[in-house]
Amino acid sequence: MTDPDIGSLETEMNRGFLHLLVLALLEKEMYGYSMVKHIERLGYKVEENTLYPLLRRLEKNGWIASKWDLREDRPRKFYVITAEGRALRSSLLEIWKNQNRILDEVIKENANVQQA
Amino acid sequence: MSSKLEAYLEEISHYLSGRNEREEILSEIRSHILEKAEREFGGVTDASLEQAIAAYGPARKVAERYLDGRPIIAPAYKRYLFRYTTLLFAAHSLLAVFSVVFKENFIVFPFVFIPRLGIIEVFMYLPTAFLTDLGIVTVILYFITQSGKDIKLPWPKFAVELEEVKPKREFFMSRIATAAGLIVMLALTDGALYLFSRYGTIFLVNLKNPRPLFTPDAGRRLSLIVIAWFAASTLALLAKLFTRSRWVDVVSNAVSLALISLLLRQPFDNLFAVAEFESDLSGIKFGVKLALLFIALMVTIDLIKNLVFIGRTKLAVSLKGHAEENGR
Numbered sequence: 001m002t003d004p005d006i007g008s009l010e011t012e013m014n015r016g017f018l019h020l021l022v023l024a025l026l027e028k029e030m031y032g033y034s035m036v037k038h039i040e041r042l043g044y045k046v047e048e049n050t051l052y053p054l055l056r057r058l059e060k061n062g063w064i065a066s067k068w069d070l071r072e073d074r075p076r077k078f079y080v081i082t083a084e085g086r087a088l089r090s091s092l093l094e095i096w097k098n099q100n101r102i103l104d105e106v107i108k109e110n111a112n113v114q115q116a
Numbered sequence: 117m118s119s120k121l122e123a124y125l126e127e128i129s130h131y132l133s134g135r136n137e138r139e140e141i142l143s144e145i146r147s148h149i150l151e152k153a154e155r156e157f158g159g160v161t162d163a164s165l166e167q168a169i170a171a172y173g174p175a176r177k178v179a180e181r182y183l184d185g186r187p188i189i190a191p192a193y194k195r196y197l198f199r200y201t202t203l204l205f206a207a208h209s210l211l212a213v214f215s216v217v218f219k220e221n222f223i224v225f226p227f228v229f230i231p232r233l234g235i236i237e238v239f240m241y242l243p244t245a246f247l248t249d250l251g252i253v254t255v256i257l258y259f260i261t262q263s264g265k266d267i268k269l270p271w272p273k274f275a276v277e278l279e280e281v282k283p284k285r286e287f288f289m290s291r292i293a294t295a296a297g298l299i300v301m302l303a304l305t306d307g308a309l310y311l312f313s314r315y316g317t318i319f320l321v322n323l324k325n326p327r328p329l330f331t332p333d334a335g336r337r338l339s340l341i342v343i344a345w346f347a348a349s350t351l352a353l354l355a356k357l358f359t360r361s362r363w364v365d366v367v368s369n370a371v372s373l374a375l376i377s378l379l380l381r382q383p384f385d386n387l388f389a390v391a392e393f394e395s396d397l398s399g400i401k402f403g404v405k406l407a408l409l410f411i412a413l414m415v416t417i418d419l420i421k422n423l424v425f426i427g428r429t430k431l432a433v434s435l436k437g438h439a440e441e442n443g444r
Contacts, residue, residue: 032144033151048152049173052144053181056137074151077144 018046018054020096023089026064026081033076055079063088118165121149124175131179141182145172189254190261194431196269197253198424203272204249205420212238212245213413235380235409239373242416291357298353305346312339321390334387338379345375362422362429369419376412380405 021044025035032052039046058064063085069076081089125142132138149168150160157164172178189197208230211222215233222230233241260267311318317335320326328335352368 033148033155047173048148048171049178049181052141052148056141056182074147075143076147076151077140 016092016096018050019058020089020092021046022051022054022058023063023081023085023092026079026085029078029080031069031076031078035079058085118160118162120162120169121146121165124149124169127175128179131176132182135182145178148172186264187261189257193257193261193269195428196271197250197257198427198431199272200253200256201246201250202420202424204253205246206417208245208249209242209413209416212241213409216409235405236377239377239412246420290360294353294356298350298357301346301350301353305343305350308339308343308346312343318342328389330387331389334382335389337382341375341378341382345372348372348375362426365422366419366426369415369422372415373412373419376408376415380408380412 021039022035025038030038032048032055036046036048036051055064055066059066059079061084063082064079065082066077066079069078125146128145129138129142132141135141149165149172152171153160153164153168157167208228211228211230212233214220215222215230216235216238219232221232222228230241260269308318311320315326315328316332316339317328317330318339319329319335321329330338348368348371352364355364
């Protein structure tokens with residue numbers, strides 16, 4: 001049997017989680033760099049070159065909106081969640097909670113089996 | 117502005133060519149890298165920008181994240197590439213043979229144009245035709261893949277699947293058959309070498325009082341080609357005792373085709389040393405050329421089959437590898 005490749009498995013798992021995380025974060029306006037730093041402070045790491053394409057895809061689908069802020073010397077693109085994005089976030093959160101519940105139950109079942 | 121940052125953005129831009137939002141993507145990346153350099157690496161300098169760029173990742177990888185990952189040919193259609201190319205090339209080869217035999221052009225505009233071909237030209241033509249057929253099938257499968265539609269393509273079967281033509285026997289059993297073939301070919305090669313060393317040719321008439329069939333020069337040339345052909349077949353059988361690699365067959369097929377083409381290139385005039393054969397020269401010439409052409413066609417079919425087997429095996433291995441990667 002081959003050794004489990006945690007790195008690629010983690011990437012798979014992160015894909016869905018990152019969608020949800022970004023939709024949750026964008027309840028208030030944020031730009032790319034500030035999101036990367038905010039996520040880092042929460043104890044999670046997102047690759048910069050992964051975040052921006054994700055933001056673009058979410059925007060294309062109408063789940064988030066963006067506008068350029070040109071007031072400072074460096075232009076920044078700010079993102080915020082839309083009404084459709086909030087609806088999607090609710091659905092995704094429901095799925096995520098259900099998955100967590102199922103996983104918890106299976107782990108409890110396994111613990112009971114080991115004790116028996 | 118740092119030329120390094122501009123060069124980096126230019127490289128990303130190159131990979132993103134054709135995308136409407138390219139400029140906006142680049143502006144956002146530029147803004148991010150400048151802010152990162154300033155906040156994390158102590159200001160916007162060449163050195164800090166270099167660090168920020170390195171952290172952002174190689175340009176090609178960055179660009180790829182923006183591109184949808186649709187393959188050129190969908191994995192499900194890859195097996196059609198070989199099947200359809202084989203069928204198309206078989207039809208193409210048949211028409212090429214017709215163009216030699218009937219001395220006619222074949223045109224099915226705009227798909228096929230086969231000019232009137234000579235025997236030598238047909239060997240030059242077929243590899244080009246194969247690449248053309250492969251290209252045509254690739255383009256069709258590309259457009260089907262890019263359409264994103266779920267199109268069910270017909271899957272023609274040649275009576276039995278290729279895998280069933282040669283069922284996998286035990287290597288030991290197949291080696292016995294190979295060894296028997298090797299003994300026969302060794303005997304033939306040795307016999308030919310004996311005749312050649314004794315008479316200077318292997319083509320003789322009247323075995324009680326042997327006389328050369330061909331003129332000395334032609335007899336020597338033709339004998340050497342045939343002996344080389346026997347020797348190549350013997351070596352291929354010897355190699356097959358130790359390996360099941362189809363590359364052995366491919367090399368053997370290629371050598372055979374080269375030797376057949378050499379035979380066909382030999383001048384057929386003033387060939388025979390025996391008067392009665394010389395008088396029937398035109399009939400013999402036609403018969404020999406037709407027989408050699410038929411053998412060449414059989415060898416070509418075998419060569420294509422072996423190449424298709426190798427291609428399909430490689431494809432199966434790569435698909436398995438992808439499946440394992442995706443499964444991780």
